[in-house]
Amino acid sequence: MSEPIILDGKALSQKLREELRKEVESYVSAGYRKPGLAVVLVGDDPASQVYVKNKINACEKVGIESFFYKLDKSILTEELLDVIAELNSRDEIDGILIQLPLPSQIDQGEVILAIHPDKDVDGFHPENMGKLVARMEDGFIPCTPLGIDLLLKHYDIELKGKDVVIVGAGFIVGRPLSLLMLWRDATVTVCHIHTRDLKKHTLGADILVSATGVPGLIKEDMVRDGAIVIDVGISKVDGKIVGDVDFNKVKGKVSAITPVPGGVGPMTVTGLLMNTVKSYRKRIRTHSTSTMKP
Numbered sequence: 001m002s003e004p005i006i007l008d009g010k011a012l013s014q015k016l017r018e019e020l021r022k023e024v025e026s027y028v029s030a031g032y033r034k035p036g037l038a039v040v041l042v043g044d045d046p047a048s049q050v051y052v053k054n055k056i057n058a059c060e061k062v063g064i065e066s067f068f069y070k071l072d073k074s075i076l077t078e079e080l081l082d083v084i085a086e087l088n089s090r091d092e093i094d095g096i097l098i099q100l101p102l103p104s105q106i107d108q109g110e111v112i113l114a115i116h117p118d119k120d121v122d123g124f125h126p127e128n129m130g131k132l133v134a135r136m137e138d139g140f141i142p143c144t145p146l147g148i149d150l151l152l153k154h155y156d157i158e159l160k161g162k163d164v165v166i167v168g169a170g171f172i173v174g175r176p177l178s179l180l181m182l183w184r185d186a187t188v189t190v191c192h193i194h195t196r197d198l199k200k201h202t203l204g205a206d207i208l209v210s211a212t213g214v215p216g217l218i219k220e221d222m223v224r225d226g227a228i229v230i231d232v233g234i235s236k237v238d239g240k241i242v243g244d245v246d247f248n249k250v251k252g253k254v255s256a257i258t259p260v261p262g263g264v265g266p267m268t269v270t271g272l273l274m275n276t277v278k279s280y281r282k283r284i285r286t287h288s289t290s291t292m293k294p
């Protein structure tokens with residue numbers, strides 16, 4: 001097999017973020033306020049701290065103002081709901097991001113329901129998940145599925161009629177991605193912890209997506225010759241960031257593959273920026289008198 005195409009999420013992110021930066025700049029030059037994103041981190045999980053820092057830095061580069069809330073790990077659901085109610089009511093905030101996972105005493109479902117669907121730039125609120133099912137363009141698509149879709153589109157990878165196999169049925173990636181791939185007219189299989197013969201399914205994939213966080217789960221003999229492999233996993237092994245896919249062996253068999261790092265991860269952050277600007281565009285159109293600079 002010849003060398004695979006490396007699906008470079010870092011390079012595509014740079015291009016898309018530059019386009020967003022120019023768009024934001026044009027609104028601000030026309031007298032509008034900057035877009036605003038509230039970033040809420042509860043507790044001190046080291047990986048979450050890194051992701052939040054990356055998101056805040058990325059916001060700054062495209063001209064989105066971020067409002068950072070660092071809350072104590074012992075905070076109660078009701079206290080977090082109060083913070084969200086305040087963020088829902090603030091005009092200068094277009095998007096609310098609650099970094100997941102939350103500490104175990106917090107009711108994650110209640111928290112997601114409390115975010116106003118128009119500011120739910122993570123796309124996790126049932127109204128936005130419903131819009132994904134209903135194929136309504138005005139909803140927010142969760143950031144990792146959105147990032148994967150943009151990456152596939154950029155590399156002209158056709159989805160219609162393709163067999164897409166997703167390993168991992170989590171709330172953040174696997175489940176919403178399955179809906180998005182259906183929207184794109186793919187034939188979708190979702191494998192999970194109770195799947196009996198994982199290899200039987202993965203070998204049937206034209207496009208294989210793994211989102212489990214189990215390093216090295218996807219081995220060479222589980223991938224069909226010429227398949228496209230999207231690795232969403234991020235784990236640390238011996239101080240190195242690795243994905244779910246045994247990259248060095250699998251890359252010899254496939255036609256295209258995402259690296260870790262530098263593949264889906266940066267596209268997740270780009271998806272968040274795109275959703276925030278999408279919310280901003282809509283909100284400055286509907287509240288243009290109150291959002292114009294004096």
Ligand SMILES: Nc1nc2c(c(=O)[nH]1)N[C@@H](CN(C=O)c1ccc(C(=O)N[C@@H](CCC(=O)O)C(=O)O)cc1)CN2
Pocket residue numbers: 050051054097098099100101122143144172234241260261262263264265266267268269
């Ligand atoms: N509210 C949310 N919480 C979480 C989400 C989410 O979409 N919304 N997704 C994941 C983590 N995540 C975003 O928050 C995320 C993970 C990884 C990356 C990334 O850029 N990874 C880099 C490597 C970064 C490193 O140095 O560790 C890469 O792959 O190149 C961005 C975002 C869980 N929580």
